[in-house]
Amino acid sequence: MxxxxxxxxxxxxxxxxxxxxxxxxxxxxxxxxxxxxxxxxxxxxxxxxxxxxxxxxxxxxxxxxxxxxxxxxxxxxxxxxxxxxxxxxxxxxxxxxxxxxxxxxxxxxxxxxxxxxxxxxxxxxxxxxxxxxxxxxxxxxxxxxxxxxxxxxxxxxxxxxxxxxxxxxxxxxxxxxxxxxxxxxxxxxxxxxxxxxxxxxxxxxxxxxxxxxxxxxxxxxxxxxxxxxxxxxxxxxHKIPTFQNDDVAFVVPLLHSSTRPQAYYLGLKGITIAGKKVPISANKWKINSAGQYGVMIDSGTLITRYTICWIHAMR
Structure with missing residues (x-):
């Protein structure tokens, strides 16, 4: 959710x-x-x-x-x-x-x-x-x-x-x-x-x-x-539904960038694969003062995408 x-x-x-x-x-x-x-x-x-x-x-x-x-x-x-x-x-x-x-x-x-x-x-x-x-x-x-x-x-x-x-x-x-x-x-x-x-x-x-x-x-x-x-x-x-303890759901706030104010961003902190954290600088996950970087969330994009540098870091 x-x-x-x-x-x-x-x-x-x-x-x-x-x-x-x-x-x-x-x-x-x-x-x-x-x-x-x-x-x-x-x-x-x-x-x-x-x-x-x-x-x-x-x-x-x-x-x-x-x-x-x-x-x-x-x-x-x-x-x-x-x-x-x-x-x-x-x-x-x-x-x-x-x-x-x-x-x-x-x-x-x-x-x-x-x-x-x-x-x-x-x-x-x-x-x-x-x-x-x-x-x-x-x-x-x-x-x-x-x-x-x-x-x-x-x-x-x-x-x-x-x-x-x-x-x-x-x-x-x-x-x-x-x-x-x-x-x-x-x-x-x-x-x-x-x-x-x-x-x-x-x-x-x-x-x-x-x-x-x-x-x-x-x-x-x-x-x-x-x-x-x-x-x-x-x-x-208007209102967010109340979750029961056994509901498999979590609530995540969405962020904005000054360069793309109409888009929504996710406050992602990192990725872990097989128990190991992918070595990507935390700054790359965040939207900087120039409106760069960050992780955009978009219902019209069908596949999760990463930059080529991030893909190399995951291999």
Missing amino acids: LYMVTNTLPLSAANHNASSSPTIMLPIYHISKFLETNYTNNEPFSLARLGRDETTQATRYPNTTLLKSTGEYVVEIGLGSEGLIAHLLFDTGSTFMWWQCLPSSSCYNQEDTFYDSELSGTYQEVNCFDEVCNIELPFIDGCLDEEEVCNYKIQYSNNRRSIGIMANDKVSNEDGSWSEYVYFGCGRNNTGDAFHGTYSGVLAFAFDPYSFPFQVGATRFSFCLDSIENDGSALYL
Whole structure:
């Protein structure tokens, strides 16, 4: 179980009181639950994960708008006035959430029922002159031609992209006991081979004002990333669940770097292999004053990675 505590920057659409906010619990599943392929052998599954990750790792956090769109966990959430159940890719590296919308010009096939903006009674498009649209962020595309709606564009690696309009609508849990209005990308043009039907969009969890935790005013969130074999776990916002003595879980605070403020880091102190501590300087595990080093944690990166120097030290 991982948790973090942050200072939130909720958008002007909502007034939040974190101390009185109820706990939000959303189901989170390993993506293999929705795949036809049953990975009973760990080796081919690991190779498949590594292959997907290797092709786009270089563009995860550079100074560019290119992002990855891979991941292993999806969150179940209700969309719109009807609470349409959707599965969104859980990504701590994404800053803006989006999902596929009808009517559309180009969408990839998905297993979930398509969200139709015309059928949601709580759907509202963001006006081009709204303050939400007039912020200089990579994904905000502003007004195009004579349109009066705000556009967004997220360019992923390998020519994958999501293009559409910024909108506001209600999201909820399965039984409707919790709901909140959020800004999101209504994806009308979503292309790329990496998008597949196991999820209908991306639930952004980066440290950013447009991410999901910030928009619902959550000063903390916790999640348990379950194994492939299990049926799923839970994602909590606002409050952290209490563990029993026999629970196999531990709580780890997440850190931030000045050079990559949207990313999360883990306060790792070292690695032990077969009872022996790997001879790596403790300073290399920490984020220094220049924002270098440290250990980044990212739900969209499929394989744990080390620098070549660390790998040599482990051999």
